[in-house]
Amino acid sequence: MQKKERTLLLVLLIGILLAGSVYLYGGQDDLQAAQGVVLDQEPAQQPAQAAGKIKVHVKGAVNSPGVYQLPAGSRVIDAIEAAGGSKAGAQLDEINLAQALTDGGQVSVPDQPAEGKQAADQQSAAQAGKINLNTATLDQLDTLPGIGTIRAQAILDHRQSHGRFFQVDDLKQVSGLSAKLIDGLRDKVYVE
The missing domain is CATH 1.10.150.320 (Photosystem II 12 kDa extrinsic protein)
Incomplete structure (x- = not known):
């Protein structure tokens, strides 16, 4: 009986190993899918920033204030031009026109001070x-x-x-x- 018990134990052990490996490797795809990782598929569409675009809020002394989508690497002057240019009396010397923009940033163009105007x-x-x-x-x-x-x-x-x-x-x-x-x-x- 000892030989029968060993064989049974060996079959049981191989079964456990097979079940464990199926669980481990088969369940890995399910775990990765739950975490948002998908293997062997094309990457999902990335936000506008990865596509070389940024969005910037332009306000103040510009002709058309609002949110504008610009190419990545744009500068403050590009955002002002996208907003229709600056209004008469805009204090452009108060801001850095060459400053690089970031996604979600804001450009505020100051107007002539109220008392000066x-x-x-x-x-x-x-x-x-x-x-x-x-x-x-x-x-x-x-x-x-x-x-x-x-x-x-x-x-x-x-x-x-x-x-x-x-x-x-x-x-x-x-x-x-x-x-x-x-x-x-x-x-x-x-x-x-």
């Missing part, structure tokens, strides 16, 4: 239709009320000999101009 708007509105004392010609100065050709020439002579005007009140230094006449010119002239 407001001051510039007020200045251009205030100067509309006015004459700049530092660039005005004899004919332009002659059109001002109470000036005439002689006083216009005096303003030009003063500007040539003393340099530019820094404020409208500097007209007080010009011979022949009264304080009352200068006050009447304040809404018609400016200094820049």
Whole structure:
């Protein structure tokens, strides 16, 4: 009986080894499939970044803010151009236009500061239709009320000999101009 028991034990051992190897190697594919690893198949479609594309959010002083898909390796300037370019007053010198972009990044183009923009708007509105004392010609100065050709020439002579005007009140230094006449010119002239 000992020989029968050995044979039975040997058959049982070979059966266990076969079952174990089937479980081990046959179950390996199931385990890898559960972990997302697939053997002997083409790779799944990768996200846009692997395909050489990135997505970037562009906001601020651009003509068409939004999310844009760009080629990998793009720079900040490329993102701004994709967003329709920068608006007037955009402070491009405040950002690094050559900086490389990354997928999921953001480009924020700063606008002119509110107080600076407001001051510039007020200045251009205030100067509309006015004459700049530092660039005005004899004919332009002659059109001002109470000036005439002689006083216009005096303003030009003063500007040539003393340099530019820094404020409208500097007209007080010009011979022949009264304080009352200068006050009447304040809404018609400016200094820049």
